Amino acid sequence: DSGVTQTPKHLITATGQRVTLRCSPRSGDLSVYWYQQSLDQGLQFLIQYYNGEERAKGNILERFSAQQFPDLHSELNLSSLELGDSALYFCASSVALTGASSGNTIYFGEGSWLTVV
Amino acid sequence: GIQVEQSPPDLILQEGANSTLRCNFSDSVNNLQWFHQNPWGQLINLFYIPSGTKQNGRLSATTVATERYSLLYISSSQTTDSGVYFCATFNTNAGKSTFGDGTTLTVKP
Numbered sequence: 001d002s003g004v005t006q007t008p009k010h011l012i013t014a015t016g017q018r019v020t021l022r023c024s025p026r027s028g029d030l031s032v033y034w035y036q037q038s039l040d041q042g043l044q045f046l047i048q049y050y051n052g053e054e055r056a057k058g059n060i061l062e063r064f065s066a067q068q069f070p071d072l073h074s075e076l077n078l079s080s081l082e083l084g085d086s087a088l089y090f091c092a093s094s095v096a097l098t099g100a101s102s103g104n105t106i107y108f109g110e111g112s113w114l115t116v117v
Numbered sequence: 118g119i120q121v122e123q124s125p126p127d128l129i130l131q132e133g134a135n136s137t138l139r140c141n142f143s144d145s146v147n148n149l150q151w152f153h154q155n156p157w158g159q160l161i162n163l164f165y166i167p168s169g170t171k172q173n174g175r176l177s178a179t180t181v182a183t184e185r186y187s188l189l190y191i192s193s194s195q196t197t198d199s200g201v202y203f204c205a206t207f208n209t210n211a212g213k214s215t216f217g218d219g220t221t222l223t224v225k226p
Contacts, residue, residue, distance in 0.1 A: 002162075033214070043203065043216035056213045088158055104148060106205075106214075108160040 003027065004109035006091050012115045018079040021112045025072055025093030031055075032074040033094075033106065034066055038087035049074055081116045088113050119144045119206055123217035130194050130224050138189040138220045140204035148207035149180055151189050154219070155200045163189070163202075194224045 003026035013019055025032050034046040036059075045058035049068035060066075063081075068074040078085060092108045120143040130136055142149070151163040164171050164178040166187065171178055175194075180187040187204055201219040 035216075042218050043205075045214045045216075048213075058213055090160060092160075105162055105165040106150060106207075107162055108152070110159055113158075 002107040002109060004091060004093050004107050006089075006109035006112050008112055009110065010113045010115075012117060013081060015081055015083060015116055017081050017116075018077065019081065019114065021076040021078070021089055021091070021114075023074045023076070023091030023093075023109060025074070025091075026107055029093035029095050029107075030072065031094045031096060032068055032072070033092040034060075034074070034076050035090040035092065035108075036087045037090060037111075038084075041087075043090075046076070078114070083116050086114055086116045118213065119146065119215045121204060121206055121215045121217040123202075123204060123220050125220060126218065127221045128223070130222065132194060132196060132224055132226050134194050134224075135190070135192045136194060136222070138191070138202050138222075140187040140189070140217055142185050142187075142204075142206045142215075144185070145182070146206040149187055150205050150207075151178055151187070152203045152205065153198075153200050154203065160203075191222075194222075196224045196226050198222060199224050 005024040007022045030051045033048045037043045046060040047066050048056040066076045088111045090111045092106045094106045096104050122141045124139045153161045166178045166180045168182040175192045177190045203219045205216045207214045
């Protein structure tokens with residue numbers, strides 16, 4: 001158990017719908033990352049938050065948004081869903097900004113399987 | 118952005134064999150990690166290794182930052198080692214991370 005909790009574990013929804021994925025980082029971790037893993041795109045970095053602020057953005061679509069709340073949990077909102085959004089969505093957390101300190105290991109949650117039908 | 122290339126893409130071993138997985142990266146990084154994704158999809162951190170050598174049981178890893186590559190060694194492989202091994206690099210300041218395409222390891226009994 002990495003200590004990173006993601007809900008829901010599985011989700012099936014229809015095209016055009018909106019879903020919210022939730023992540024609780026490990027106790028004490030300030031940095032939260034979101035990744036998408038699909039068969040054709042591999043593991044793609046979406047976005048990173050640190051202590052409530054957005055710090056880095058990757059290949060995140062405009063239909064997707066995220067935020068980190070004062071209690072450090074994070075949510076990833078996916079809207080106007082398309083078939084191609086079906087993927088495994090990971091949340092990860094670390095103590096500090098990546099690379100800002102030595103030993104900044106990143107731990108992944110078990111992922112949320114999203115199927116868009 | 119940083120490019121990360123892993124080789125080989127696929128590896129099939131007999132139980133008990135040793136293997137070496139390679140990760141090349143295109144730019145300086147100060148955070149490199151190896152992960153194992155098991156058949157159930159879980160991503161497990163193996164090593165945080167921006168430079169130097171670390172060992173954990175049958176696994177060890179070496180990163181030569183100046184030459185921009187990292188190696189993951191698996192000795193006396195077991196069927197439970199099967200899965201996909203990823204290396205991931207993290208940009209010095211921006212926090213953006215890049216994963217390689219992974220090496221799919223199959224260990225046969």
